[in-house]
Amino acid sequence: MSIRNDSPELSSRESDTTNITDRVLDAARSCMLRAEGGKIALAEVARVAGVSRPTVYRRWPDVQSLTGELLNREMAEVLASVPERGSTLEEQVDRFVDVAQGLQENALFAVLWREPATALAQYVSVRLGTSQQMLLAMIEWAIGEGQERGDIRPGRPDQLAAMVLLISQSAIQSHALVAPILGDRWTTELRYALMSYLRIQS
Numbered sequence: 001m002s003i004r005n006d007s008p009e010l011s012s013r014e015s016d017t018t019n020i021t022d023r024v025l026d027a028a029r030s031c032m033l034r035a036e037g038g039k040i041a042l043a044e045v046a047r048v049a050g051v052s053r054p055t056v057y058r059r060w061p062d063v064q065s066l067t068g069e070l071l072n073r074e075m076a077e078v079l080a081s082v083p084e085r086g087s088t089l090e091e092q093v094d095r096f097v098d099v100a101q102g103l104q105e106n107a108l109f110a111v112l113w114r115e116p117a118t119a120l121a122q123y124v125s126v127r128l129g130t131s132q133q134m135l136l137a138m139i140e141w142a143i144g145e146g147q148e149r150g151d152i153r154p155g156r157p158d159q160l161a162a163m164v165l166l167i168s169q170s171a172i173q174s175h176a177l178v179a180p181i182l183g184d185r186w187t188t189e190l191r192y193a194l195m196s197y198l199r200i201q202s
Contacts, residue, residue: 020049020051020055021059023049023050023051024045024046024049024051024055024056024059024060024066025066025069025070025073026049027045027046027048027049027050028040028045028049028066028067028070029070029074029108030048031044031045031048032067032070032108032111033107033108033111036111037111037112039063040063041063042056042057042060042062042063042066045066068129068130068131070108071108071129071130071131072130072131072134074106074108074109074131075103075131075132075134075135076134078099078102078103078106078109079099079134079135079138081102082095082098082099082102085098087145087146087149088149088151089146089151089152089195089198089199090195092142092143092145092146093191093194093195093198094191095142096139096142096164096168096194097168097187097190097191097194099135099138099168100168100171100172100187100190101187103172104172104175109172113172113173113175132165135165136158136161136162136165139161139164139165140157140158140160140161141157143157143160143161143164143198144157146198150200151199151200152198152199152200153198153199153200153201160197160198163197164194164197164198167190167193167194167197168190168194171186171189171190171193
């Protein structure tokens with residue numbers, strides 16, 4: 001006899017797996033913040049999560065895989081927290097800036113950008129991680145839509161998206177450096193920079 005996908009037993013197991021995953025990711029986040037982006041150990045994460053080490057090792061064989069999944073979750077939460085504004089260039093750029101502000105205010109990403117020498121810096125400044133690819137995909141899609149409408153300049157959407165990411169990431173990462181000068185206006189200036197870069201020049 002087959003087991004239906006909506007059986008109570010299966011639903012319970014799926015719920016338990018989700019709960020354990022969230023507990024471990026929450027614990028990893030706590031450990032990383034406490035270490036200010038420095039090295040952490042899976043054994044420490046397991047202890048904080050209140051699960052056995054084999055439970056963690058079965059899902060994440062090393063800290064790198066655990067960190068990658070955590071950053072993916074953080075990025076997804078930031079993107080989900082920023083509502084769609086509309087389809088015009090101005091509205092799309094507003095959303096890009098809102099996402100940048102959300103990342104700048106996120107405690108975990110703030111550690112990565114504030115401490116470039118940490119063990120987690122590779123996920124921000126050395127290689128293009130999955131979390132950044134998620135962001136690039138969102139930007140590229142919006143740029144492609146804008147080009148079809150005729151209010152974003154010509155060019156390969158993936159290349160334009162990459163530059164939008166670089167401009168935005170630079171603004172986030174260097175925010176503290178120029179905070180005495182720009183203050184809260186950094187988002188206004190970022191918006192102006194992105195609008196100038198993407199709009200069709202007359």
